[in-house]
Amino acid sequence: MRTPQMGDTPLLASKKCPNCQQWSAWQHNPEDRCEHCGELLDPRAQQSAVERAELENQKTSSLILMEIKPEDKGVTRFFKTIVRGGQLAFAAILSFIVWVVTVVAG
Ligand SMILES: [Zn+2]
16 A cells, blocks of 8 residues: 555545544545445535535426416517526526536535
């Protein structure tokens, strides 16, 4: 096992297990588990990641799409289509950001 050096990526870090006090490989993932006892290395990170995901899910699902009624005609229908397209794009961007945050911050 080589010794950690300056310039090493944080991906090669290690973390002390809160449960058994042994050092384990730590990839900054909330799901990382202890090599010795199998406990989560960072239970609080896991918890906050779950809470963050739930929060984002709520935001996304509470996004109400503009309704286009059959009786809407011409300009009204045109603008509603644009607004709805914007809402869909916003939802897509939002879920992309959530995905990036989840992957990068993990
Ligand atoms: Zn452990």
